Amino acid sequence: VQNKYLNSFFLQEFLNLSFLFLITYLIIFAIGFKGLLYIPKLMVKLIKLSLVFYIPSAVLFILGLNWSGLLKFLTFQSNSARIGSFREPLHLIIHNFSGLFKELGHGSNSLIPRNSGVFWEPGAFSGSIIMAFIFVILYKKYFTKLELSKINRWFLIGLISTFSTTGLILIPLLVLIYYLKDKKISVKAAFKLIVFSSLLTMIAIFSFNNIPTLNEKITSQFESVENNEVGSETTRLGSLILLSQIVVDNPYIGVGFAANKEGFEKEISLVGYSFSNIGIGNGMVLMLAWCGIPYFLFLL
Numbered sequence: 001v002q003n004k005y006l007n008s009f010f011l012q013e014f015l016n017l018s019f020l021f022l023i024t025y026l027i028i029f030a031i032g033f034k035g036l037l038y039i040p041k042l043m044v045k046l047i048k049l050s051l052v053f054y055i056p057s058a059v060l061f062i063l064g065l066n067w068s069g070l071l072k073f074l075t076f077q078s079n080s081a082r083i084g085s086f087r088e089p090l091h092l093i094i095h096n097f098s099g100l101f102k103e104l105g106h107g108s109n110s111l112i113p114r115n116s117g118v119f120w121e122p123g124a125f126s127g128s129i130i131m132a133f134i135f136v137i138l139y140k141k142y143f144t145k146l147e148l149s150k151i152n153r154w155f156l157i158g159l160i161s162t163f164s165t166t167g168l169i170l171i172p173l174l175v176l177i178y179y180l181k182d183k184k185i186s187v188k189a190a191f192k193l194i195v196f197s198s199l200l201t202m203i204a205i206f207s208f209n210n211i212p213t214l215n216e217k218i219t220s221q222f223e224s225v226e227n228n229e230v231g232s233e234t235t236r237l238g239s240l241i242l243l244s245q246i247v248v249d250n251p252y253i254g255v256g257f258a259a260n261k262e263g264f265e266k267e268i269s270l271v272g273y274s275f276s277n278i279g280i281g282n283g284m285v286l287m288l289a290w291c292g293i294p295y296f297l298f299l300l
Helices: 011-062 068-074 122-138 145-162 165-180 187-210 215-226 236-249 261-267 283-299
Strands: none
Touching (some): 011 122, 011 145, 122 145, 122 165, 236 283
8 A cells, every 4th residue: 555655665674564573473372371471570580680780880880980991891882873972882692781871871861870681772671671560460360479579579670770761650650550450449449549649649740850861851852852953853752743743644554664764854844853863763653654553553
């Protein structure tokens, strides 16, 4: 359909995505339900492994010790697109020191190193933990209370260590859903829920206003779009705002898998905005813009 109406169909990308999801489904089908129940336990092991590398780096960073030279000696640069930039992703095969500043530290706010685990960035680690957390919520009855207690404790530690905006925002919601799952409705339960929700809300508001990873990051991303700053599309919120209109205007078949930089520039109505060469920062919205809502739902 895209080829006929848009002349913008990239067969290789289409096949890549289709087979990726098909093979993933077949793997899940092959390992069976018992295999799926092992996924949260596997994620706990990945979190524990990541902390072996993350905690020392965080402590050294807090103490103000420059250890980047030693780290560069032990690792290799894992992302060629970032070489020579302000970030140098350094990989150790079993741990990725994502977003290491050349001299001072990690991340855009230089607050504290962010834990990437074996994943390519802290956000990917956080997203994987969240997926495992959702799985635990759905299948609570298949785990013992002791298993749930251990898994959830390590999940929270892992999420916080990533300092992922998405992860930190979702923690109160995930905890609330976990608490509500399989709860019997009663006056006592309703009262506990109101108190629990109020407490979580206050903690969430306080955290948002006091953690730079949340407040400053989100505010700066909105401001970058408002000011038409180059590179706004590399942030998740920026790309969401910039590409949402494309999705609204092309909901059924998108703009095509072969849509290029010029195509996006033409579609985006903001006058005077120019793209950087890094890429779109929100893969979900990019996919919606590429292929439209029906195929996106098929993949989902």
